[in-house]
Amino acid sequence: MEYFLKYSIFNSNSSILNGDPMEDTKKIAAAISAVMNYIQTEEEAICIQSLAAREVEPVQAARAAAMGPVKLWGMSGRQAQMQMRNMMQMRTFK
Secondary structure, three states, rough: HHHHHEEEEEEEEOOOOOOOOOHHHHHHHHHHHHHHHHHHHHHHHHHHHHHHHHHHHHHHHHHHHHHHHOHHHHHHHHHHHHHHHHHHHHHOOO
């Protein structure tokens, strides 16, 4: 891996890496550092979200038990009424 980086740094013809090899090495090190910092930040955010989700799960379970069962026929009827009202507002029917 180190050989590949040295070879690609010093034998590159890209517009970014032309000039002093020491400057090119600094640019590459800065880019790698930035990417690693971004990855670490994302991993920390995922860990925090997973910890928060564990604390919320019992609250959601209690809330779902308090609401009772879902009544699909009632939901379907209300949805049909709302859709009909929306069509009338858009003047689909005359």
